[in-house]
Amino acid sequence: xxxxxxxxxxxxxxxxxxxxxxxxxxxxxxxxxxxxxxxxxxxxxxxxxxxxxxxxxxxxxxxxxxxxxxxxxxxxxxxxxxxxxxxxxxxxxxxxxxxxxxxxxxxxx
Amino acid sequence: xxxxxxxxxxxxxxxxxxxxxxxxxxxxxxxxxxxxxxxxxxxxxxxxxxxxxxxxxxxxxxxxxxxxxxxxxxxxxxxxxxxxxxxxxxxxxxxxxxxxxxxxxxxxxxxxx
Numbered sequence: 001x002x003x004x005x006x007x008x009x010x011x012x013x014x015x016x017x018x019x020x021x022x023x024x025x026x027x028x029x030x031x032x033x034x035x036x037x038x039x040x041x042x043x044x045x046x047x048x049x050x051x052x053x054x055x056x057x058x059x060x061x062x063x064x065x066x067x068x069x070x071x072x073x074x075x076x077x078x079x080x081x082x083x084x085x086x087x088x089x090x091x092x093x094x095x096x097x098x099x100x101x102x103x104x105x106x107x108x109x
Numbered sequence: 110x111x112x113x114x115x116x117x118x119x120x121x122x123x124x125x126x127x128x129x130x131x132x133x134x135x136x137x138x139x140x141x142x143x144x145x146x147x148x149x150x151x152x153x154x155x156x157x158x159x160x161x162x163x164x165x166x167x168x169x170x171x172x173x174x175x176x177x178x179x180x181x182x183x184x185x186x187x188x189x190x191x192x193x194x195x196x197x198x199x200x201x202x203x204x205x206x207x208x209x210x211x212x213x214x215x216x217x218x219x220x221x222x
Contacts, residue, residue, distance in 0.1 A: 030207065032207075032208050034210060036213075041197065041216070041218065042215055042216065043111070043113075043115075043199050043201075043213035043214050043215045043216050044152070044199070044201075044213045045111070045213070046111075046210045046211070046212060046213075049208070049210055051208065092207045092208070093140075093203065093205075093206075093207060093208075093209060093211070094203060094209065094210045094211040095140055095142045095157070095201050095202070095203040095209075095211035096142070096154065096157055096165070098151075098154070099151045099152040100151055101151055102151075
């Protein structure tokens with residue numbers, strides 16, 4: 001599975017959009033980009049995933065660059081409850097993919 | 110609630126004890142996983158079961174023994190653990206097909222004393 005690079009931490013003001021970047025320059029053609037988040041001491045929560053098209057669901061939007069070497073997770077209106085560690089992983093099956101250190105997002109009032 | 114339930118949520122055990130962690134999924138999935146998350150470390154994939162067969166064992170010591178009696182249940186049997194085995198143990202499930210997402214349980218916080 002391809003490895004990913006994420007900034008270790010980010011801050012965001014409550015009510016503003018949170019844009020979390022991820023680099024995955026060695027991604028293969030059949031590998032998907034998955035995003036999860038983990039609130040302290042809980043299990044990771046699935047957010048969204050995509051192959052090459054942008055995706056949107058009730059939680060977030062996923063923007064994947066045309067060359068697929070990077071992506072951005074967008075939380076359109078961040079709340080304090082969105083404070084968590086966000087993981088970007090790539091692979092053909094999320095259950096078998098490698099989790100890195102993720103980005104700690106802190107939403108501030 | 111993700112449809113993946115782990116019990117117990119917390120467990121304290123001595124190094125000579127034998128205990129088991131249980132995971133149950135109500136999602137109709139046919140693949141299940143055990144992960145370990147130590148303090149300030151990334152999640153480590155321990156075992157993968159696909160269609161009730163163990164397909165991956167990522168160099169996990171034999172004091173951890175998984176069991177998958179059917180597609181809905183997964184156990185992790187523990188014996189003669191060490192203090193460094195204290196961690197959050199997470200179970201996940203998914204379908205056996207490309208592109209599928211995995212859903213995680215809330216984990217068992219294990220402390221070995």
